[in-house]
Amino acid sequence: MNRHEHCFQLSQLIRGTLVGVYVALVLPLPVLAPDALRLWLLAAVPFGLIVVLAMLSEQVIITNAGITVRHPAWCSWVLRRGWSLNWSEMKALVPVGTSQGGKVFYITTYDQKHYLLPQRLQHFEQFLILIESHSSLQTKGIGRLTPPWTYQLLAALAGLMIIGETTAALAIQQGLVSIP
Numbered sequence: 057m058n059r060h061e062h063c064f065q066l067s068q069l070i071r072g073t074l075v076g077v078y079v080a081l082v083l084p085l086p087v088l089a090p091d092a093l094r095l096w097l098l099a100a101v102p103f104g105l106i107v108v109l110a111m112l113s114e115q116v117i118i119t120n121a122g123i124t125v126r127h128p129a130w131c132s133w134v135l136r137r138g139w140s141l142n143w144s145e146m147k148a149l150v151p152v153g154t155s156q157g158g159k160v161f162y163i164t165t166y167d168q169k170h171y172l173l174p175q176r177l178q179h180f181e182q183f184l185i186l187i188e189s190h191s192s193l194q195t196k197g198i199g200r201l202t203p204p205w206t207y208q209l210l211a212a213l214a215g216l217m218i219i220g221e222t223t224a225a226l227a228i229q230q231g232l233v234s235i236p
Contacts, residue, residue: 062186064116064177069204071112073211078108080217087225110135116174118186123163125174139171143191149173149198158201163193175201 065071082104086097110131117124122145126138145165152160162170175198177183184195227233 060120062118062182064118064174064179064183066112066114067176067178067180067207069207069211070176073207073214074112075105075108076211076214076218078105080214080221083218084221084225114138114174116177116183118183118190120190122190123187125171141165141171146191146193149193149195154201159199160201161198173198175199 082101086094086101089097110127113127113131115126115128117126122140122142124138124140126132126140127135132138141163145167147164147166150162150164150170152162154160160175161173163173164170174183180200184198187193188195224233228235
């Protein structure tokens with residue numbers, strides 16, 4: 057990466073929370089599964105984790121030429137999604153309300169195409185400053201899609217689930233609890 061290129065990734069808080077939720081939800085499945093499915097689930101859990109990590113590995117690259125949204129090479133051949141725009145193609149930022157009461161923004165182009173502006177990035181404020189400095193777009197009033205406390209709460213709940221599942225597994229292993 058040259059010094060005129062900036063790479064932004066999904067916020068660590070969001071990535072860690074979503075991985076934690078995945079682990080909390082699927083960790084007990086192989087233990088609870090019937091014997092015939094246990095081996096399949098033991099193989100599926102790490103495969104699923106790789107898929108989750110791939111989906112959470114999106115990168116946003118800002119250069120003097122434009123903006124690119126992509127996934128790293130190790131998973132881009134499977135996900136095959138992303139987009140790239142030159143600064144001169146960008147016409148406006150259009151806000152759209154979400155069903156949860158939030159607001160997402162689309163970059164519209166002169167040929168009326170729409171590209172979702174990433175709003176869950178680490179160093180989001182720097183990302184917006186770079187967009188404004190390279191384009192004619194005004195980013196005032198654009199914020200993160202969801203406040204950090206929502207992911208902090210979800211992370212705490214996932215952590216409690218993992219602690220509970222681990223405690224139950226240890227109790228079963230020690231013979232303190234029996235399952236039918």
